[in-house]
Amino acid sequence: MSQTSDTDATPQDEAARAGWLYYVGGMTQDQIAREMGISRQRAQRLVSRAVADRLIHVRLEHPVSACLELEQALRRRFGLTVSRVAPTLAAGSDPVRAIAPVAAAEMERILRTPEPLVIALGTGRALRATVEELSPMDAEQHRLVSLIGNIAPDGSASFFDVIMRIADKVRAPHYPMPVPVISETAEQAAMFHDLAPIRRVTDLARAADVSFVGVGQMSNDAPLLQDGFVSRAELDEMQAMGAAGEVAGWVYDSDGHYLDTGTNLRVGGVRIDPGRTQPVIAIAGGRSKHGAILAALRGRIINGLITDEDSARAILAASQR
Numbered sequence: 350m351s352q353t354s355d356t357d358a359t360p361q362d363e364a365a366r367a368g369w370l371y372y373v374g375g376m377t378q379d380q381i382a383r384e385m386g387i388s389r390q391r392a393q394r395l396v397s398r399a400v401a402d403r404l405i406h407v408r409l410e411h412p413v414s415a416c417l418e419l420e421q422a423l424r425r426r427f428g429l430t431v432s433r434v435a436p437t438l439a440a441g442s443d444p445v446r447a448i449a450p451v452a453a454a455e456m457e458r459i460l461r462t463p464e465p466l467v468i469a470l471g472t473g474r475a476l477r478a479t480v481e482e483l484s485p486m487d488a489e490q491h492r493l494v495s496l497i498g499n500i501a502p503d504g505s506a507s508f509f510d511v512i513m514r515i516a517d518k519v520r521a522p523h524y525p526m527p528v529p530v531i532s533e534t535a536e537q538a539a540m541f542h543d544l545a546p547i548r549r550v551t552d553l554a555r556a557a558d559v560s561f562v563g564v565g566q567m568s569n570d571a572p573l574l575q576d577g578f579v580s581r582a583e584l585d586e587m588q589a590m591g592a593a594g595e596v597a598g599w600v601y602d603s604d605g606h607y608l609d610t611g612t613n614l615r616v617g618g619v620r621i622d623p624g625r626t627q628p629v630i631a632i633a634g635g636r637s638k639h640g641a642i643l644a645a646l647r648g649r650i651i652n653g654l655i656t657d658e659d660s661a662r663a664i665l666a667a668s669q670r
Contacts (some may be wrong), residue, residue: 361402367392368399403481419661423654426668427646430628431455431653434661444634444657445478452561452632452655453482459559460488460519466558469619471496471597472509473563473572475632480515488519494553496560496597498528498617502577509563509576524550528617530598531578535614542617554619557627562651564633566641567592567600579612587611594641596621596631596650603640605648623649634660643667 363385370376370384382392399405416434423432433455435447456479459468468491470476499510516523528547532538541547565572567587573579573595579587590610591602598616601607605623621629630653633642643664645651656664 360398361404363387364395364398364402365404367395368405371396371399372405416658416661419658419665422665423661426665427652427654429653431630431655433655435634435655435657437658444660445475447657448475448632448634448655449478449482452479453484455630455655456561457484457486460486460491460521463490465490465492467492467494467553467556469494469496469554469557469560470511470515471560471562472499472511473565473633474509475634476511476561476563477509477514479561479632480511480518483515483518485518486520488521491519491521492553493519493521493523494550494557495524495526496554496557496562496619496621498526498530498598500527500529500617502529502531524553526550526554526618530617531573531612532615532617538615538617551619559628559630560621561630561632562596562621564631564638564641564645564651565595566637567594568637568640570637571595573598573600573612583611593644594638596645601644601648601650603644603647605644605646605650621650625649625652628653630655632656636660636663639663639667 367381367385370381371378376384378389378392378396381396382389385392413436416436419434420432423429433451435451437444438447459466470493493512493516495510495512512523512525528541532541542551571584574581574584587600587608590608592600592608593603594601597618597620599607599620600611600613607613607620629651631642631645631651632655634657639660642654642656642660646654
């Protein structure tokens with residue numbers, strides 16, 4: 350029996366070791382218990398903790414046939430350039446946990462492309478989780494650019510901005526959008542965009558070879574409201590105008606048509622024009638987002654989708670109504 354106990358070892362150290370032995374070393378929990386000199390029950394708890402605390406990142410490398418069928422159905426139904434469907438986790442689980450590893454694998458595939466690309470990035474919880482799943486690499490041939498402002502209403506950096514995090518992981522030149530996510534007035538937004546450095550960033554974002562975006566719902570739990578970017582009154586106004594979702598802060602209706610009112614007059618980032626031929630890949634899932642994702646697909650705001658199995662089924666079913 351190997352003696353791995355150490356007076357300086359933390360519970361996370363033990364969990365990391367147990368997770369490594371289980372997922373990489375291929376050991377059973379009984380073998381881990383003997384290797385670490387602990388009970389089988391403790392070995393089981395440590396392996397579970399390794400995953401829960403994100404100490405071990407697990408990816409499914411073998412495609413599941415049901416997911417492949419859903420990917421093909423999404424491609425046919427919406428003419429997608431990219432379609433990836435992750436197996437749904439247990440009932441009540443956060444769908445982002447299933448989606449992020451699959452999205453990271455797709456993002457890594459693009460980052461490993463030898464030809465230089467301009468890769469544009471939105472924001473959001475799913476995108477941030479995806480970046481956390483990325484493997485470190487050298488991708489200095491590419492340029493990363495933000496599609497959306499990175500300044501919150503209180504002047505702090507936007508919590509779900511991902512451009513700095515991904516640049517650290519892949520060591521690529523990056524171009525943040527140093528403006529408010531949503532300005533106080535349309536005049537202020539125009540003033541920011543008239544600055545030469547901002548124009549260069551927005552021009553680069555508009556010329557992106559591939560874009561990764563999140564999708565936000567515009568129901569009463571809208572991320573724009575929860576994160577303080579819009580007021581309750583502004584959300585009510587846009588809901589009355591038929592708001593269904595938002596991509597990179599730009600709000601659209603159930604047909605995927607951008608609203609010409611509300612905060613769309615003051616957004617600080619670059620709008621994804623419908624019908625782009627370059628890949629615009631949404632990373633999103635979960636029941637609250639089904640309507641917003643479907644609307645973005647209908648309006649051709651996005652032409653790629655990485656989602657979970659339950660969301661794929663629901664979106665396909667709703668598209669037939």
